[in-house]
Amino acid sequence: MAIELNKDARREAIASIERYFREYMEEPIGNIAAGGLLGFFLEEIGPAIYNQAVADVQARLQARVMELDIEIHEEEFQYWRKLERGGKGRR
Incomplete structure (x- = not known):
């Protein structure tokens, strides 16, 4: 079963990857490369999650x-237990 993200979630994930690279890595990553990296993670690691x-x-x-x-x-x-405790029953 392939793990897919809807269009909005995919767009946000790619933007997040781009931001991560801008803030923590020496080289920024472009939109296409971020999409490819996301695809790799979804296919390789996604099933384990x-x-x-x-x-x-x-x-x-x-x-x-x-x-x-x-x-x-x-x-x-x-x-009978209810009857013995004074509960309702047929008499």
């Missing part, structure tokens, strides 16, 4: 699924 994000979401969802029993559990065979 994406896969980690998927693993994080899976872990979080699994934790939530494990909590379902606690959140929505109903005790079974409660009719």
